Amino acid sequence: MVLLAGSLTTPAIGTIFWTTLIFGLFFFLLSKFAWKPILSAVKARDEMIKGSLKSAEKAREEMLKLQSDNEAILRKAREEREEILKEARDVRDKLVAEAKGKASQEAEKLMEKARAAIESEKLKAISEIREQVALLSVEIASKLLGEQLKQTGEQEKLINSYLKEIDFKKN
Amino acid sequence: MKTRIFAGLFFSLIIAGMNFTAFGQESEGTVTGKEKGESESVFDASTFIMEHIADSHEWHLLTKKDGESVAIYLPVILYSREKGIDLFSSKKLAHGNTYKGYKLEEEGDLKGTIVNIKEDGTVDEESFPLDFSITKTIVGLLFSAIIGLLLFIGLGRSYKKTGISHPKGMQSFLEPLILFIRDDIAIANIGEHKYEKYMPYLLTVFFFILLNNLMGLIPFPPPFGANVTGNIAVTFVLAFFTFIITQFSGNKNYWKHVFATPGVPLWLLPVMIPVELIGIISKPFALMIRLFANITAGHIIVLSLVALIFIFDTVWVSPVSIMFVIFMDCLELLVAFLQAYVFTLLSALFISLAVQEHH
Numbered sequence: 300m301v302l303l304a305g306s307l308t309t310p311a312i313g314t315i316f317w318t319t320l321i322f323g324l325f326f327f328l329l330s331k332f333a334w335k336p337i338l339s340a341v342k343a344r345d346e347m348i349k350g351s352l353k354s355a356e357k358a359r360e361e362m363l364k365l366q367s368d369n370e371a372i373l374r375k376a377r378e379e380r381e382e383i384l385k386e387a388r389d390v391r392d393k394l395v396a397e398a399k400g401k402a403s404q405e406a407e408k409l410m411e412k413a414r415a416a417i418e419s420e421k422l423k424a425i426s427e428i429r430e431q432v433a434l435l436s437v438e439i440a441s442k443l444l445g446e447q448l449k450q451t452g453e454q455e456k457l458i459n460s461y462l463k464e465i466d467f468k469k470n
Numbered sequence: 471m472k473t474r475i476f477a478g479l480f481f482s483l484i485i486a487g488m489n490f491t492a493f494g495q496e497s498e499g500t501v502t503g504k505e506k507g508e509s510e511s512v513f514d515a516s517t518f519i520m521e522h523i524a525d526s527h528e529w530h531l532l533t534k535k536d537g538e539s540v541a542i543y544l545p546v547i548l549y550s551r552e553k554g555i556d557l558f559s560s561k562k563l564a565h566g567n568t569y570k571g572y573k574l575e576e577e578g579d580l581k582g583t584i585v586n587i588k589e590d591g592t593v594d595e596e597s598f599p600l601d602f603s604i605t606k607t608i609v610g611l612l613f614s615a616i617i618g619l620l621l622f623i624g625l626g627r628s629y630k631k632t633g634i635s636h637p638k639g640m641q642s643f644l645e646p647l648i649l650f651i652r653d654d655i656a657i658a659n660i661g662e663h664k665y666e667k668y669m670p671y672l673l674t675v676f677f678f679i680l681l682n683n684l685m686g687l688i689p690f691p692p693p694f695g696a697n698v699t700g701n702i703a704v705t706f707v708l709a710f711f712t713f714i715i716t717q718f719s720g721n722k723n724y725w726k727h728v729f730a731t732p733g734v735p736l737w738l739l740p741v742m743i744p745v746e747l748i749g750i751i752s753k754p755f756a757l758m759i760r761l762f763a764n765i766t767a768g769h770i771i772v773l774s775l776v777a778l779i780f781i782f783d784t785v786w787v788s789p790v791s792i793m794f795v796i797f798m799d800c801l802e803l804l805v806a807f808l809q810a811y812v813f814t815l816l817s818a819l820f821i822s823l824a825v826q827e828h829h
Contacts (some may be wrong), residue, residue: 307524313602314703318611322707323617330670333622340629347634398767
């Protein structure tokens with residue numbers, strides 16, 4: 300065992316030379332043709348995974364944001380609808396009230412007109428009636444008095460003064 | 471952290487010390503070895519183990535009954551100023567043969583090294599040829615590198631094809647490891663902003679060590695079973711890469727911490743600077759020793775358990791040995807992952823110490 304310990308622990312120059320050459324070449328060739336494509340592929344894959352995770356996270360956040368946006372929009376829409384409805388109701392109430400007021404006014408006016416017309420008609424009728432009555436009473440009186448009484452202006456004046464004395468309102 | 475570094479330094483000094491004592495004891499050991507060698511039948515467990523874990527110019531497969539060994543003879547590449555470059559099969563040097571004035575020493579201090587033979591037939595102790603041979607370790611290394619390249623370049627292609635869809639097939643097996651290194655080693659230590667620059671190195675070193683550890687655990691056939699990450703030269707190179715990368719990524723704070731440690735009085739700096747410099751060296755040194763020692767120890771234990779059968783010289787020991795070897799192999803499987811992880815983790819930690827912004 301002791302015999303060869305010297306040669307075991309003494310590096311041989313030839314072995315160093317060939318090992319340097321072989322290992323150096325091995326190192327160079329592997330760096331160029333193996334590690335470069337392998338490491339870049341692994342790195343690209345890692346980056347892709349990282350990127351997709353990030354974009355997924357982003358998409359999730361965006362979706363959440365969209366959801367909350369949607370909710371806000373919905374809430375706003377609902378509020379707007381409420382408002383519009385309320386406004387419409389107000390307008391309707393106002394319109395109805397206005398219409399009612401106008402209608403009653405119109406009715407009032409119509410009634411007024413009608414009343415006025417009635418009044419005037421009545422007056423007209425009354426005066427006509429009065430004339431008729433005067434004539435009738437003259438006729439009756441003439442018939443009653445006979446044909447002696449002549450229809451003169453004197454007589455007519457007399458009749459009229461009688462008629463004026465008669466108060467229609469009392470009967 | 472500091473204590474760990476100093477502990478590493480301490481142990482490495484001990485190992486270095488053992489190294490020297492080993493040299494001292496060698497002459498004695500050789501004599502007994504030779505004496506034993508005379509009676510052929512005696513089994514020498516330490517030689518058996520060392521021959522398996524040490525580097526070799528041939529890949530020994532088996533030894534026939536008549537003593538003839540069957541091996542894959544690997545190419546020998548030698549360089550010396552006088553002779554220039556020489557390339558030949560290690561078969562030419564088998565069985566102690568001399569070829570072109572070279573000889574592969576089989577005994578003694580220089581066992582396993584190729585030496586120059588002088589004209590009078592003696593070993594030239596003055597000058598040694600530089601040995602750039604494709605040894606067992608290098609073959610194992612080369613094959614694990616090829617397997618790694620095929621595996622990971624194929625994986626890279628499949629990623630190009632599938633793009634960013636979910637992992638498929640081989641991806642689903644290897645991606646967790648890659649992500650583990652990225653998330654729990656690189657990002658956890660170096661930080662989110664700077665880790666990317668160091669990922670290729672950390673991944674390379676992790677899978678390189680892991681592949682070699684695992685291939686070393688498979689005992690047969692070649693190119694499996696070589697003690698690659700248990701070779702100190704290999705771990706030295708790996709630790710050296712970490713060292714270089716750490717120093718070159720050191721920022722202002724890092725160097726300030728080394729040369730003008732904040733809070734230390736000026737007169738203490740002559741002491742502190744060498745201590746800090748030793749700290750810088752001892753970090754990768756500990757990396758080198760840790761990986762080497764762990765993997766070599768694993769191989770030694772497994773081989774020792776196998777050697778038990780031959781020591782007792784009876785087949786009845788084999789069930790016990792096999793049970794223990796299976797247990798150890800499971801443990802070594804864990805160690806293979808663990809050591810690759812530890813080396814990568816500590817590399818990332820050292821880099822992070824060099825690049826961190828404030829202390």
